[in-house]
Amino acid sequence: MIMLGVVLHGICYDFFFVTGFMYTDNKAPKEVRNQAQSLLVFFTQGVGMFFGYKIAGAKFAAVQESSDALAATIQTPTFGFWESFGKMFLTEKPTATAGIVQDAMANWKTFWMFPSLMALVVAVIFAFAFWDKVKQEKASTE
Incomplete structure (x- = not known):
């Protein structure tokens, strides 16, 4: 299940972010390319994540x-840093x-x-x- 989550993340990242940046870089005139990339970031990682949070939260x-x-x-008791670090490698299940x-x-x-x-x-x-x-x-x- 974890690997499917990683695959889903990779597909989403490729389709939505990388390809969007490449498309914007190709289509935007050189004078406004930086602003177009910034606008894309605002919509995908600002507005898009806001709506995703609202939809998933609901x-x-x-x-x-x-x-x-x-x-x-x-x-679970409270552990210090080194105790917590050591317990990361134990295979006990709660x-x-x-x-x-x-x-x-x-x-x-x-x-x-x-x-x-x-x-x-x-x-x-x-x-x-x-x-x-x-x-x-x-x-x-x-």
Whole structure:
């Protein structure tokens, strides 16, 4: 599941950020290229993340309640830096009630399915809306 999350992040980063920067760099006149790149950053990492936070927060508010219930069942003492560092390499699993873990695992699929479907929709829109027609026409006439 972690690897699928990494793959989803890579696809989203490539489609939305890198390709957007390349497209903007190609289309914007040299005099305003820096401003166009800054505007793209503002929309993707400012406005876009704000709406993503609002949508995900509204959809997954109940997940936090499950997380709080799970954290409440795990009694962990406070450790110093070196104790905490040493415990990172232990393989002990905390114990929790089966119902809480089952609820958390049921939400896990929904939690990742929603952004995956959003990424798929945007990728399809991107594939149909942002192909460079001018360069293809030039290539076919040569």
